[in-house]
Each structure stands twice: as structure tokens, then as C-alpha cells.
Amino acid sequence: MAWNVLSLFTTSGMLFLEVSLVAFLLQGNYASGLEALTRTFVVSGLIVGLDLFLKVIYLFGFGVPLFVDNSEQTHQIKWGLWVFHRLVLTAVYGVILFMYHSKWRERLPARPAFYRYVCIMFIMNALALLACGLTANGASFGFWLYGATIVCYHAFYLPLLYKIFLADFFQEEDLHLENVYYSEMKDAGFFDADWE
Template identity: 80%
Template sequence: MRILEETISQSILSQGSNLTLAGEASAPSFSNWLFDCHGLLHNVTLILASLLFVLYLGFQARQSFQKLSHGRSYIMIAYYGCLWLVTVLNLAWSCAQAWECTAGKEMAWNLLSLFTTSGMLFLEVSLVAFLLQGNYASGLEALTKTFVVSGLVVGLDILLKAIYVFGFGIPLFIDSNDYTRHVKWDLWVVHRLLLTAVYGFIFVMYHSRWRERLPARPAFYKYVTVMFLLNAISLFACALTGNGAGFGLWLYGATIVCYHALYLPLLYITFLADFFQEDGLHLENVYYSEMRDAGFFDADWE
């Protein structure tokens, strides 16, 4: 009889402990969401950077809308709308970092990551397409060409990533302690290699006799230089991680943080900030100064 009572009591205690553990797992605390997975510095950096940029766009929204309505630039209107959409997606992605390490959230995390990264890639490709159209890219025709090319490239990229993630079950967007899947990192190597090659090509054009075919603005040159270096470092990190190097995974994570925290502000400064200045004469003087500093008028003195 005593043995039966001890058995029942042990069963009740084990069931109670299992219920407690299940309750803790199903209701993660705020500290777990903030500190776990990639850590405090990673999560706070992404959230603060994304939130600050959303607030900045919000404070500038009224003035920006007025400038867009008066300027009637199709390219600027479309790009500003896309920037807002991608910025909100990036903020949601930054705030949902804990999903990457939470069981049952893999599908939601993959979908959010796919849409966010594809939106940012669309902005990248469209700006590159605009640059390669040269100095006279403007109007509805340039907008159509830019968005058609960007849509085709990004659509193909989304299709390929969706097949990898949802068709083959390869965790492209889950990087925590994952450097053994060669198929995944081979894809990221090819992805970064293509971007590095494109930015490297434009970078070389700025230092060749074909630079006059590009927009005469040093801000674009600085943008291309930054993106070339970032993608080159990310390419190196993906190659290291694919070969099993733990440092490569850390370096790749650092490039992801830099990209999601700083790319959208860099894009705004490069492509949109000058357009939203109120003084048109001042804007023309800025463009002239940048062209003069870049040496585009040196031939006139020879």
C-alpha cells in the first residue's frame, strides 16, 4: 500500500513539473525575447536603428509630401513610396528577431524575412538600374524601365529562395549555429558574388573613361563604394561559414546587422535627401559643386 502511495505521489509531482516547464516554454518573458537568440547588442541595434529611421521619415513626411506634389517626379514618388513600405517591413523584421530561435515560428519568420529582404533588394536593383541608364534618366519612361528590370530580377530571386525554403526545407533565413549546410551557403555565396560583381563593375566605370555615362554625382559613387565593400565582406563571410568556420558566421551576422540598420538611411541620403530640400537654387549649386569636385569640368579648362 505504501509503495502504491509513493508511486502516485511521484507521478503527480512529475506531471506538475512538466506543466510548469510547458507553461514557461509557451509564455517566454520579455527578457528572453530581448537577450536570447542573437543577444542584446544585436537585437537592440536593429530595433533602435529601424525605429529611429521610421520616426525620421514620419517627422519629414509632411514636407516630403508637399515637395513631391509640387515636383511631380514619377521616379521620386514611386521610390519614396517603396522606401516607406520597405522601412516598415524592416522595422517589423527587426522587432521579431526572437522568432528565428522560437519553435513554431519558423514559417512566419521565413515569410517575413523573404518579403523584407526582397523589398530591400528591389530598392538596390532599381537604384543600380537607374544609375546604368546614365545622366538623362528621368520621367515615366525611365521609371518604367527601372521597375520592369527590378521586378524581373527580384521576382526570380523570390522564386528561387521560396523553392529553397518551402520546397527543400533549407533554412536560408535561420543562421543561429548553422554553418554545416553547404547548399544554403553556396546559394548565399552566389547571391553575394553577383551583387559584388555589379557594384564592382560600376565602381570601375567611375574610374574609367566611361564615367561620363553615369550620373555626375559623387554621392552615387560613395554609395557604390560602400555597397561594394559590404557585399565583398559578406561574400568572404559566406565562404568561410560554408567551410565550417565559426568566425565566418559571426562576420556574416555583423554584415546583416549593418545592412538592415544602415542601408535604408544610406539610400535616403544618396537618392532622396537633396530632392526634398526646399531651395531649388541651392540644390542646383550643390549638384554643380559635386560635379566640379568630381572633376567633370576638368576638360573645359584644357
């Protein structure tokens, strides 16, 4: 029970972060700061609330062990739900990728970082979808692949966000200037041992 509740809130929090990021960036320059945040949180709250409601019904209403993995017994309902869940996420990222190569490209953010993020998340969700489909059909490799994709998602999602969107923003200009000054002083001979 405790594991299911903890997993439910963890996955809902990660989904809220993922939906919020995409919803915020898809607004582009069409809204002001407070208006964009309000719209983002409303959209994310509705989507994650619906997802959380369905998972609670499966967990506590029907007794389907969504987060407890047991490779000895395959629950068709559980893996059917995960296939549907991953199919929706893969379809959303696939539509955004399709829009980059269509006439609706100008509606998307003009940031290359957003395109890289969408590509990585599409590949990750497509792998998880394949793994869920294989596991639903009884393949043990699918169970292993699903576990690997979930571990990679939870371990590397936040570092991925930092590297793609925030690393350039938090890079200090002073540090670069100090490196430039140091190399100029070194080239001029200020750090030679002959100063005595």
C-alpha cells in the same frame, strides 16, 4: 514557416529597392520620367522575381533553411546560395566601380553621391561574401561577421540613402537664411541686455 516567409519578403523588398536605385540612376538623362520609372520597375521586378523564385524553391521545395541561422549545423547548400548571391551583388558593384576608372565613365551618372553609394555597397557586399565563404567552410567567425553585416545592412541602408541622396535636397534654405539673419543681428548688438 512564418519567420521564413517574413524574411523572404523583407529581403526581396530590400533587394527591389537596391536594384531599382541602381537601375534608375544608371539610366541618367536618356529617358523621360514615366519611361524611366517603367523601365526601372520592369528590370527590378524581373531580377527580384527570379531571386524570389529561386529562394522559394530552396525554402519550400528542398527544405533548405535560408533564413534560420543555426551555428551548430552548417548547411552547405544554404551557404553556397548565399555565396553566389553575394558574389553577384559584389560583381555588379565592382563592375560599376571599374567603369568609373575606365573609358566608359561617361555612361555613368556624373553624381559623386552615386560613386560614394557604389563604394559603400561594394565594401558591404564584399564583407558579406567573405563572411559567407568563411561560414561555408565551417569558420565560426564567418557566421558572426555575416550576422553583423546583415544587421548593419538592414539597420543602416535607408539612413544611408537619405544621407547620400536626399539630405541636400530636403535641407531648407529658409533655415539657413534665418541663421544668417540671426548672426547679423547678433553682430549688430540687437540681442544685448542693454535694451531696457
